[in-house]
Amino acid sequence: MPVSEVTHTVDGQVSYLTLNRPEVLNALTPGQRDLLIELLDRASADPGVRAVVLTGTGRGFCAGADLRGAPGAVAPGDVARTIRLGAQRLIAAVLDCEKPVIAAVNGTAAGIGAHLAFACDLVLAAESARFIEVFVRRGLVPDGGGAYLLPRLIGPRRAKELMFFGDALGAADAERLGLVNRVVADEELAKTARAWAERLATGPTRALALTKQLVNSSLDSDRGTAFAAEAAAQEINMTTADAREGVASFVERRSPEYRGR
Known part of the structure; x- marks a missing residue:
């Protein structure tokens, strides 16, 4: 995987992790996923890093898992193993990161992309952001910790509504439900995320x-x-x-x- 598909910089004690496949709305590959896990683990262990910002380039935060090239028929146990070692491990890396993690959601966050944002400690959303529990549209069960995260954030009935219908949820509605801390203008997203992260980086x-x-x-x-x-x-x-x-x-x-x- 080209390193450029996840850009990583540290500036002012803040680690910036940016998904960088804008041509596919940052659909997540296994290589990107594994690199994000490594970088989050590294942020936990690095005393020079005191906050993390996770975002994407282009029009999408993360459109979900990149299913191109996924195997067709699989042996019993393969799917569960893949989810445990893949999507669930990524969400756990965010939840277990010892530094505050801010999601700066710059567009579509669907499937595992939505759950990646919801696992973060604070969520900033651009006005153009939208969140989609896309699994039901593909005949799939939500994975990547969705059935764990959503009921804890918004209650079981709201979680079921989002997961049963798979409708796109706009930024304003996500804020109203409590999935988003704050909605900002698209052009203010990066600036606000930086300000929040720098404030956290000067904290205890x-x-x-x-x-x-x-x-x-x-x-x-x-x-x-x-x-x-x-x-x-x-x-x-x-x-x-x-x-x-x-x-x-x-x-x-x-x-x-x-x-x-």
Whole structure:
């Protein structure tokens, strides 16, 4: 796979990951998927990276999986294995990334492309963006974590409506449902994503990682488990330099300077 099909730059402690196959609305190949997983894992481990922005070039964020060249008849178990090691692994890489991940959705986000956006911590959408649970149109079951993500974001009835009908959901409606944090003009998308990412990159990185972990696990936990996890996370966080800086800056009545450590 040409590296140019996913461009990667680090600027100001922000890792920018851009799908770059605009001629097919950034339909995702296995090679692109695996590279995204690698780059997200690398962002987690790199102390010089403190936020991630995921976007696409051209008119589409990601039109889903590129099915051209997909095998016809398959042996029992092959499909499940492919999904576990492919689409599900990609969504898990976003959810498990230890840095905040912002999706800047610049156009169509369909199928796994929609789920890739929904897995991100924050979602910015251009006015031209639209989200499509395209699976039913192809006679397929939603994969890539869709049946896990959507009910947690908008409830089971809304999730079923989107998945049963496969209708395109515009940016404004996605914001109304809570799938999108903010809708901006197309020409403002990159600027807004950069501003949000740079703000996150100056924050207490370890505290943000622990907060992300707590929120992502909360809907699968009972109250006792969630409260215990919260207390443990605060215990861990209080050993960080940023936590000490935050407390000191409050006492000294100054703005904190977080280093991500």
